[in-house]
Amino acid sequence: MNVQRVPRPSRFWATVRRVPGALLTLIWLLVTALPFLIMVLLSLKSQADTYSTPAWAWPRTLDWSHYAAVLHGPFLGYLWNSVFVVAVSVALTLFLSSLAAFALARLPFRLNGLLFGLVVACLIVPVHVTLIPIYLMTRAAHLYDTAFALIGPYVAFSLPISIFILTEFMRQIPRELQEAAQIDGCGPFATYARIFFPLARPGLVTVGIYNGINLWNEFIFAYVLTSTPGHRTLPLAIFDFQGQYSSDIPAVLAVVTLTALPLIVVYIFGQERMVSGLMAGAIKG
Structure with missing residues (x-):
């Protein structure tokens, strides 16, 4: 009696199926972490740089x-x-x-x-x-x-x-x-x-x-x-x-x-x- 084997999905397609979930996770991480990162960047800027540069711009000098x-x-x-x-x-x-x-x-x-x-x-x-x-x-x-x-x-x-x-x-x-x-x-x-x-x-x-x-x-x-x-x-x-x-x-x-x-x-x-x-x-x- 011949038993037909069901082909297993390749590792490549299994990885592809995980891509949408990984992308959504990455997007959610950016959405939640971005406000905190901008807050930290602004706290390290000088008072003048706060008004003259975009909020997301890296500080010219780290002001502690x-x-x-x-x-x-x-x-x-x-x-x-x-x-x-x-x-x-x-x-x-x-x-x-x-x-x-x-x-x-x-x-x-x-x-x-x-x-x-x-x-x-x-x-x-x-x-x-x-x-x-x-x-x-x-x-x-x-x-x-x-x-x-x-x-x-x-x-x-x-x-x-x-x-x-x-x-x-x-x-x-x-x-x-x-x-x-x-x-x-x-x-x-x-x-x-x-x-x-x-x-x-x-x-x-x-x-x-x-x-x-x-x-x-x-x-x-x-x-x-x-x-x-x-x-x-x-x-x-x-x-x-x-x-x-x-x-x-x-x-x-x-x-x-x-x-x-x-x-x-x-x-x-x-x-x-x-x-x-x-x-x-x-x-x-």
């Missing part, structure tokens, strides 16, 4: 004085304020949202569905609607113009999306693990601490990176709830390099570049964990 001026100014103070506020806010958000997600995902009680619906409904509340009440509450609590004035709003507005993601993630953890912990005598909090919190690490990493990026770039609350450079965060550092009638564009872009670098580093090292955490929470077992 703008970075020196930024680093010798109050930039490091802004950086410390951002690191402190974001770190504390993300830590509190992870702790509170994981507790709430465990309760909503695995503890049966009468108002479970209603509370989860309220959490989801909070996602549509505009931030700007709350500015005046939060400002008045901050003044009444004597927290205005302090780093702690930002932590409360940051945690409050990070909780809904964090609880939503972690609740869906914890629902995928096998129920047999919870039953085994209960047989061993673990109460709800012990089950959360020993079983669910460690197993939810991919989801926690996803929530931490997502909220960290959002809070690092947050502007409106930092602008409204702080007034002095000693307590302001990085998104407000740009005000130090602009006046009433003019702006030091290279210095401003040097600030933006230095502000974006930590996020780029975090994203490079954390993107795989973030994507895997989102996919793990989206796939139902």
Whole structure:
């Protein structure tokens, strides 16, 4: 009996089929990287070259004085304020949202569905609607113009999306693990601490990176709830390099570049964990 072999596609045609995808990837890389590259080039130009040469032109001379001026100014103070506020806010958000997600995902009680619906409904509340009440509450609590004035709003507005993601993630953890912990005598909090919190690490990493990026770039609350450079965060550092009638564009872009670098580093090292955490929470077992 003669068996006809199906001809395999040659390696050449297999390579050709990958060309469109590679071209699209390259185009997308250029689209996303080009603004950052232009920003870096402008930050290395002199003030005169900024107005006399195209934005994409290579600097005539690399002028690092703008970075020196930024680093010798109050930039490091802004950086410390951002690191402190974001770190504390993300830590509190992870702790509170994981507790709430465990309760909503695995503890049966009468108002479970209603509370989860309220959490989801909070996602549509505009931030700007709350500015005046939060400002008045901050003044009444004597927290205005302090780093702690930002932590409360940051945690409050990070909780809904964090609880939503972690609740869906914890629902995928096998129920047999919870039953085994209960047989061993673990109460709800012990089950959360020993079983669910460690197993939810991919989801926690996803929530931490997502909220960290959002809070690092947050502007409106930092602008409204702080007034002095000693307590302001990085998104407000740009005000130090602009006046009433003019702006030091290279210095401003040097600030933006230095502000974006930590996020780029975090994203490079954390993107795989973030994507895997989102996919793990989206796939139902």
